[in-house]
Every structure is written in structure tokens, then in C-alpha cells.
Amino acid sequence: MKIWSDFYDYIMPDVPxxxxxxxxxxxxxxxxxxxxxxxxxxxxxxxxxxxAGTADYxxxxxxxTVVHVVTYAALDGKQIxxxxxxxxxxxxxxxxQSGRPQYVLGRESALRLVPRPDVDGTLTLEVALKPAPLASxxxxxxxxxxxxxxxxxxxxxxxxxxxxxxxxxxxxQHHQQQAHIKAGQAGIHVARDRTxxxxxxxxxxxx
Numbered sequence: 001m002k003i004w005s006d007f008y009d010y011i012m013p014d015v016p017x018x019x020x021x022x023x024x025x026x027x028x029x030x031x032x033x034x035x036x037x038x039x040x041x042x043x044x045x046x047x048x049x050x051x052a053g054t055a056d057y058x059x060x061x062x063x064x065t066v067v068h069v070v071t072y073a074a075l076d077g078k079q080i081x082x083x084x085x086x087x088x089x090x091x092x093x094x095x096x097q098s099g100r101p102q103y104v105l106g107r108e109s110a111l112r113l114v115p116r117p118d119v120d121g122t123l124t125l126e127v128a129l130k131p132a133p134l135a136s137x138x139x140x141x142x143x144x145x146x147x148x149x150x151x152x153x154x155x156x157x158x159x160x161x162x163x164x165x166x167x168x169x170x171x172x173q174h175h176q177q178q179a180h181i182k183a184g185q186a187g188i189h190v191a192r193d194r195t196x197x198x199x200x201x202x203x204x205x206x207x
Contacts, residue, residue: 011027043127050122053098
């Protein structure tokens with residue numbers, strides 16, 4: 001794992017006088033935004049034992065992370081749908097129905113099976129992670145593959161701070177554009193990699 005101070009060599013020369021705690025906060029927020037936009041930090045979630053009559057299950061992500069979205073779900077080996085918006089599910093009265101689940105409805109801390117399962121089973125998930133709000137580190141892969149995107153995002157945030165020695169709206173705009181470009185590039189690489197081969201926690205790599 002890489003702690004936020006591992007990024008300092010890439011950021012501090014451009015923001016002279018910036019307090020280290022401010023740089024750390026900007027880096028963390030930038031890493032969160034990058035992961036939300038790109039879905040690049042993928043992880044094979046531990047299998048979840050499903051119990052008949054129970055619809056809600058907490059996620060079990062690695063330390064210092066939270067689940068941003070579920071990207072793939074299979075119940076007893078058969079793929080089911082993934083949704084973040086309940087209004088888009090094609091299941092009438094889903095709060096009261098039971099049967100074989102057709103969807104995973106993901107939230108940040110837990111998931112809900114829709115409809116509620118009426119038999120036991122095993123749920124297999126692939127998820128996209130992001131740093132937790134108070135995370136002290138990120139994975140080596142995220143640092144090695146997409147460090148520049150996180151640095152650009154952090155510099156944009158810091159340079160928009162008013163009345164600082166490093167305040168620079170024009171440069172902030174440049175860094176923000178670069179952060180968006182690199183997040184988009186990461187998203188493209190993720191979209192190209194749609195195999196269902198077993199994964200460990202990983203970052204989608206440049207091709």
C-alpha cells in the first residue's frame with residue numbers, strides 16, 4: 001500500500017507553502033473522485049452466503065476502502081442484474097416480493113437482493129472500490145498506474161484555494177482537465193476488459 005506522503009514529491013513543488021494536511025486531504029479527495037469516475041479499482045469481493053428471507057447484506061471491502069458500485073453479480077453461478085437506482089428495476093412491488101433474485105441493488109455499505117431470496121445460495125460479486133473518507137493509503141497498483149490522474153486532481157483542488165501562495169485559477173483548470181482526461185482513459189481500459197476471469201484486487205492497466 002502507498003500512503004499519501006508517497007505522493008508528496010509529485011505535488012509539493014507546485015504548491016509552495018501548502019500545509020501537509022491540506023495536501024493529504026486534496027490527494028484523498030482526488031483519489032476518491034478518480035475511482036468514482038473511472039471504476040478502475042476492481043476487486044473480487046468474498047463470496048456471500050445468501051439466506052432465505054434475508055435481502056440485505058453488508059459489503060466486506062479491503063481495509064481503507066469502500067465499495068463504490070457492484071460491477072458484476074452472479075447467484076449460484078448465474079448472472080443477475082446490477083442496479084444503483086431502484087426505479088429502473090423491472091420488478092413490480094419489489095419490496096414485498098420473494099423468489100429468485102433478479103437484481104443486486106448496491107449501496108455504499110451494503111447490497112440488497114431483489115426480490116428477497118426464498119432459498120439459500122451463494123452470491124459472487126465483482127466491485128469497484130474507492131478510498132474510504134478517512135483512508136490513509138491506496139493500493140500500489142493505483143499509485144503505479146494512475147498516480148498522475150490523482151496528482152492532477154489534487155493540484156486542481158489546492159490551486160483553487162483562495163488567497164494562498166499557490167492559488168492559480170488558470171493552472172487549476174489545466175490540472176482539472178488533465179484529471180478528467182486520465183479518468184476517462186482509465187474508464188476506457190476498464191470497458192475493454194469485460195472478461196469474467198477470476199480477479200484479485202486490481203487496477204485496470206494501460207494497454
